[in-house]
Amino acid sequence: MDRALRGEIPARFSGELFVRPAEIADDPAIAGVARDVLQRNGVAADRGRLRRILHGLHETLFTAWERCTTVADLAAALESLLALLAEHGRLEEYPPNLAVVERLLETARELAGSLIAGERFAPSELFRLLRERVEEEVVSFSGSPLAGVQVLGLFETRALDFDTVVMMDVNESVLPRLRVHEPLIPRDVMLALGLDRLEREEEIQRYQFTRLVAGGRDVHLVYRVGGDAERSRFIETLVWERERVCARDGGAAGVMHPIRWSFAFAPLPAARPIPKTEEIVGVLRSMRYSASAVDTYLNCPLRFHYQYVLRLREAQEPGEEPGSGDIGTFLHDLLRERYAPFVGKKLRIDAAFRRAFMRELDRRFDEQVEPRMRADAFMVHDIVRYRMERFLDAEERRLEDAPVRVAAVEKEYAGTLGVDGESVAFRARIDRVDLVDGTTPLILDYKSGSAAKAPRLPVEVPSADVRRVLKETMHSFQLPVYIHCHGALRGAIPDAALYSLREPEELSFLFEGIPQGERRKLVGGALEALRALIREVFDPAVPFAPDDGEPTYCGICPYQSLCR
Template sequence: MKNFEYYTLSLSANVIEEIIDYILKNYSIEEFNKVCIIFGGKRPSIIFKKHLSLRLQRNILPPKIFSVEEFIYYIVSKHKHLHFVSDIEIIYLLYKILVDIQTFHNKFSSFIDFIPWGYEIYSFLEEMILESIKPQQLMNLTEESLFGVEVPPSIKDIVKNISDIYTKFYDYLVEQKLFTRGLCYKLASEYSSELKLEEFDKIIIVTPFYLHKTELNMISNLIKNNKVVIFFQGDQTDWKQLENIANYFKISIKCQNEDVIPRNVYFYSVSDTVSETNCVYNILKNLNCNELDKTVVVLPLDETATLLLNSLPDNVKDYNLVCGYPLKRNVIVSLLKTIFDLQVTKKENRYYTKYYIEMIKNPLIRNISFSGLPVSEENILQATSIIFNCIEEVLLGKVEDNKISKSNFVSLKDIQKSKVLFDHIHYMLSKCELKIKIEDIAKIIEIFHKKFFLQWEKVTTVKKCCECLKETLNFLLSNSSIEKNMLNLYSINKLFEIIDELENLSFADEKLSKEEIFKFFFIQVDRTKLSFTGSPVKGLQILGFYETRNLNFDNVIICDINEGVLPHLEQKSVLVPYIFLTQVGINRIEIEEELQRYHFMRLVLSAKNVYLIYIESDEKEKSRFVEKIIWDIQKKQKSLSLNNIYFCYFPVSFKIKKREVKKTKDVVEYLKNFCYSATAIDTYLTCPLKFHYAYVLGLEEQEVLTDEPEGKEIGEFIHSLLEESFKVFLLTEGYRHQRPKIDDEFKKKFFSLFEQRFDSTLAKRYKAEAFLVKKVMKFYLEQFLFFEQQRIQKDQVEQILMLEQNYEEKILINNKQIFFKYRIDRVDKLQDGSLLVIDYKTGYVPQMSKNFKIDTLSYRNIKKQIKSFQLPLYVDIIQKKLGCENVDAMFYSIKEPDKPYRLFKDTKCQKEEIMNIVYSSLSYIIEEILNPEIPFYEDTEEPQNCEICSFKYLCR
């Protein structure tokens, strides 16, 4: 067929310069408009125009330049007016066709469920039309045996269904004058048979490599009626796709042999993305401005872009980023997701508190400036943050409101009517000297609820959802500085594009559930990536892998060149067995692998310096492309050693010295006046650094509302219930003493109170789980009362002297007055006159060593032997306050009431000996706490304590 002009260039050649040479040699500037150039993508045209202008030293009207797709559409538009519809409209059309022919009916239950399948089917249909595969070809294959194995009936059904869909789908598109990419390629291959493009004297096709069957047919037709020039790059003996083209056109695509090894190649083995970007930083910082203009950083993985942009050295003034950043990662999308979650989880008029708190903690919400209020913008921003902080504190129960605190679901009206909340907000604002009227506070909360909650309740169609989206985004644009962040601005623009597309859908007015609408929106968001604009001809170029086609750079830096990333291979069709495609001549995985290898080799062979950066770990290995270059170098050098390989890992040193915090004079002074408790001393025994975080810095874990029962809440509930229930036996002035007795009447009142309190507190907190929580708690409490009655009889309990009693005192330790406070759960008086201090436990019960003995006082020995100072300190304070020497104490487990732990009875040592050792140990611990030379240090001897510690992340 060789009746066209063609040239073969080496992979290292600069194809753009070669084409410029060809044009300048054959055409005058005035004739440029008679030349048509077709590149694989859009970016080479910009570089071509720049280089042509530089060569001519003037601005000129360049030749007409197309990308392949633009040229295809140009041909089709000569016959038909092109009207494209969105992909999602195409998927909906497929859905209606499938419903009509009643196929794949068991694969999906609604259009929303069908969407992922729709994209798969659409992709496969487009593959068929691009490769000129007729439905009958697939049908014929089902009648044969493949490799001696008969085709299963299920596969035959799928192929038949696909064939039916293919015919109906493309017939409908042609009838409605709608177009897809595949249909345009098919039409272009047909229309080109008689097409003479008289407006062009020459059509130059640049470096075709893999060509669809429709493309091959189109080029063949163009050659018959037009003057066509093709520039090939590479040798057909090295590349199967070039061999296929050569065989099709009956030509020889061969070039002079060239080295398969880049000129200067450097290998960087790194541990992770952070060390990878650090490598890029170190490479770039040594390049001057002119060198940066000729440098590209290639990012096969979009995820690396954000970290890289934040790691560019100061000498990089100009850069152009062209790679896809996932839209779903933006904070605006995160806000929209929370809005959707709130609507989907709403029960009647009550919103899930967890998502409500998530909403008011979003940084975009915190920075809203509610306009129209008689307050300065600076003050309103500060006030907004305080208002939302106060709402969070009340919802979490830090400031108690019976109606809205610690409830899993909350009503907007209850929030807006909460006197406790408004009093708390007013108090906090006054502390910050912000004078804002209660009416204005109410207005802020009302606007917030209207814009982010109430308007969304009316969403029943895609169009209504789009209206709410526009309203929300416009509100953020008008009342915040969201547009000042480049990423936010790009994200908002892209979201408006998605909204415009969705509200013009043919089914935008159809009623759907909120869940379906929101899921549908996020399917679109998940498929969307942002592209950032910049100067494509100046500064550092940061490009996706395929953006480098036909471009040459002096310095090429390729990141993430790992197996699975480059080449990135995936089997696209999940509908039809892959073997069916191979039988009709399409081996997609083989094609993709060669295509990516071709562009990779062309890029690195044309560069002066190549930097290949890959992650090596247990999960990741270097790309096969890198392995091939390394092997070629080793063969050439006849040595397995490699000179230009660098292992870039962050130095790791084992933590030999434990984390510690030194005590300042102010801290020591604070500790001298601090009011200690048994819990505080026990915390120091667990870990001195934890004591520092909790009692010196006053840090506490952020309270979060969850669906799971939490120990602290359960413990507080049970303590309160037991106090109220046992009050009837309490010895108080004016009341006759009543001996404790757990009879049927007591149990009836006890569980009546339990039901009442549970329903008013924990039930609204746990909602669906409340039934199970109540049942478990009731089981343990029934068990507790049973064993409590036995214990009362066994210990011969005469009276209950006190319940939930608070005490404070000063203790003289090493000539220092130390403040202590206590909270005693209960004290029983026994028949023999002795007293028993009881401390209820709903969790872990610490116990002293039975062979209690400390030869040498040290932190470690004390911790090992004593475990907890709680019971000894309680014994001491009760002896002093009630003037009784015969006092014992016990931990009483609600979960295991049959195993109470008695301080003196369960220890072999005498009481006096125990108390002496305890007070010597207490003096030692207090002295250590107050000693400025001993820092607060990390105790890691018991790793299980570290795992459950609230401050574990501060120690890393």
């Protein structure tokens, strides 16, 4: 199901946010994949049987509950679910599961035999009744009553005495625990009938508390202080009685001083550096490095380890709304599709191109983005359209300055870099390469976010603490890696720029106004810095250490839970 919703399996409902159970059961792709998985595990099953199983599951888990109009219907749906779990589940492998099912079955039978079983209620009221009824149930731990520590609820101590008693959370709202509202009968009605259930319930809990305390030789009552926490009225009664006794015996009012304990909750320690084993160093030497991989190591070696060495990927939840990264991918795909016909031709941004561009944007958004979003999809759509209109305006102004011929769109380039006698492989997928005035190459890298950093040149190669120094001085190796993989070092050094899709008017060039001879020196210096960084990557004495110097970067890191 997860794979089908994400579009990995070509089901009829792929990419949809809302799906009917019948669509899932009747989709041949789902039944086919399930059959293949079962056959690989030695279980024979045909599509018809799998379809019937899915329909049965949907009936028990969804449809039967949707049809509930009376308490008897609710009890029948619950019993049907419990029967399914008992017949096909694995309840016997964990004894508490059996106890929970037994208690739920008792609840279902109580509801079915109640005086209101045939009364009709709104579905929301029925489900609230069941939820509140189940919340009252307690499944106790079974222990030996003759030895060891007994973990018991207050009412489980009836008729039992203990030498040592430790009672936790003796605070108001916990002890006594009183429910003001009943799911069926309003409190005002109960008071009008002379049924003050709250007073009676408090008396019962006070009796159990007093009896347990009186029967123990060593009693510890633990409660929280501070904020809205107040110690229980039962403790206040004990304190008042004890102080009265002290005042009577000593002639002066005695004051009790409870023992105070405080607990300091220190945050979990930061992630420890991960050492580089010989196997890991071998993997590092054989990798093909992208500009993103280099920048990831520059910002946080530990994230580089998780993302590029271990290749851990964040699981996408089915039905999860698209994030900023998904919108960026959507825009990159749109620009690739609309600019690909201009490869080898002169770029033209006219009214016909704009209309076709916006029609394609609307179509793709309706198919790929809107089904995964909630009511605010129209706002995202308007923002995307507005930014793309500004982008096309900026493109049109560029064409007024000089004619542009598109040389490549989303093309992958490869290159190598010599590091201490070794050839390190690099690859770069460049969003777009333009030929300005028909001859001068311009490498463009689209950026849909706001955190893009252009490299700062020239850069000096540090002699120590290479990564940290380069992070502060170089910022990013993306454009130098693109220039190197483009192969331009064999000829003229092209210019390059980060093209912000948020602020397309602010296109800043890496080498604007810098002559070719100086450009070659700047790129050569950047590659020397890259060699120094790669040496550190290969160095087994330098572990993959976390870098938490930028809270914003850590906040969007998908591996932040592994750093604690």
